Amino acid sequence: MTDRTVAVLAGGLSHERDVSLRSGRRLSSSLRDTGLYVEEWDVDAKLISRINSSRPDAVVIALHGGAGENGAVQSVLEILRVPYVGADPRACRRAWDKPTAKDELARAGLSTPEWITLPHATFRDLGAQDVLDALVARLGLPLILKPPQGGSALGLHLVREVAELPGAVVGCLAYGDSVLAESFVEGVEVAVTVLDGPDGPRALPAVEIDATSGFYDYTARYTAGLATFHAPARLDSAAAAAVADLAVSAHRILGLRDVSRTDVVVTPDGVAQFLEVNVAPGLTETSLLPMAIESTGAHLGTIYAALIERAIARGPGTLSRN
Numbered sequence: 001m002t003d004r005t006v007a008v009l010a011g012g013l014s015h016e017r018d019v020s021l022r023s024g025r026r027l028s029s030s031l032r033d034t035g036l037y038v039e040e041w042d043v044d045a046k047l048i049s050r051i052n053s054s055r056p057d058a059v060v061i062a063l064h065g066g067a068g069e070n071g072a073v074q075s076v077l078e079i080l081r082v083p084y085v086g087a088d089p090r091a092c093r094r095a096w097d098k099p100t101a102k103d104e105l106a107r108a109g110l111s112t113p114e115w116i117t118l119p120h121a122t123f124r125d126l127g128a129q130d131v132l133d134a135l136v137a138r139l140g141l142p143l144i145l146k147p148p149q150g151g152s153a154l155g156l157h158l159v160r161e162v163a164e165l166p167g168a169v170v171g172c173l174a175y176g177d178s179v180l181a182e183s184f185v186e187g188v189e190v191a192v193t194v195l196d197g198p199d200g201p202r203a204l205p206a207v208e209i210d211a212t213s214g215f216y217d218y219t220a221r222y223t224a225g226l227a228t229f230h231a232p233a234r235l236d237s238a239a240a241a242a243v244a245d246l247a248v249s250a251h252r253i254l255g256l257r258d259v260s261r262t263d264v265v266v267t268p269d270g271v272a273q274f275l276e277v278n279v280a281p282g283l284t285e286t287s288l289l290p291m292a293i294e295s296t297g298a299h300l301g302t303i304y305a306a307l308i309e310r311a312i313a314r315g316p317g318t319l320s321r322n
């Protein structure tokens with residue numbers, strides 16, 4: 001038994017609150033199995049006073065889709081000098097904003113579907129129809145429209161025909177003030193977990209997602225049985241190496257830390273295309289990161305307990321990088 005006290009932050013006010021609560025519950029129970037003393041905190045306006053009165057040895061952020069992924073909670077933890085698992089605020093912001101992450105990785109020579117980001121005002125000022133016509137003329141169909149920030153495929157639309165575009169734009173704008181339009185890439189979808197260790201970042205075996213509806217949307221994500229997973233993915237050795245390389249490169253280039261999960265599509269010609277990277281990946285019963293860990297015979301709690309030790313050894317962050 002250790003005398004470490006760990007606070008797992010979950011819940012919060014994002015659209016992904018329910019998923020986060022499930023992640024927090026599963027992580028907490030796995031950490032308790034390792035002998036840690038774990039408190040589960042739903043994040044609300046009392047967070048700072050709670051941290052100041054409890055002073056946990058470390059915090060693990062299991063918040064999805066908002067303050068836990070965009071660097072906001074990480075900044076608060078840095079101000080309060082509390083060690084935490086995961087990337088610093090600046091790296092979180094880069095990963096959180098999908099166009100920023102895609103741009104940095106494309107500049108570094110990695111493959112990512114062609115994209116364009118369109119603010120709400122563009123549709124309003126230039127006429128939605130003209131903008132949509134130009135978009136289709138440039139990127140073609142099918143297209144994926146998604147909010148530039150966020151997760152769990154909320155607000156995401158697959159557009160196969162021009163007639164579906166206006167509805168997709170409106171649906172997307174419900175989650176933010178701009179639309180990220182991407183070429184739809186056909187292929188095998190995998191998620192690759194990267195863990196930092198003594199020898200630097202290493203990729204765990206990719207987990208393959210085979211959505212029965214053909215699309216890994218919100219329902220397919222969190223309803224058992226609507227998607228089949230293969231861990232490790234059914235990739236040949238060249239493709240398996242390509243997705244591992246892509247995920248480790250994304251982790252390094254964006255300056256991520258401890259843990260990340262990169263979503264990738266492998267096209268029929270074997271190219272690994274970067275979709276996005278998550279700094280606080282889902283940890284629910286149907287989530288991909290725990291499947292990757294279990295496929296290696298390891299235990300979720302043991303892996304996170306090691307990340308907690310890294311965070312404590314690193315100590316509280318410095319404000320200079322924020």
Ligand SMILES: Nc1ncnc2c1ncn2[C@@H]1O[C@H](COP(=O)(O)OP(=O)(O)OP(=O)(O)O)[C@@H](O)[C@H]1O
Pocket residue numbers: 113144146150151152153154156182183184185186189215216217263265275276278
């Ligand atoms: N350009 C694309 N081509 C093909 N499929 C895509 C593309 N973009 C997204 N998808 C599909 O939509 C899903 C969700 O997209 P993405 O990973 O960008 O969103 P998310 O909401 O951030 O997801 P997460 O829950 O992983 O954080 C992907 O898992 C994939 O199935």
Ligand SMILES: [Mg+2]
Pocket residue numbers: 152263275276
């Ligand atoms: Mg994703």
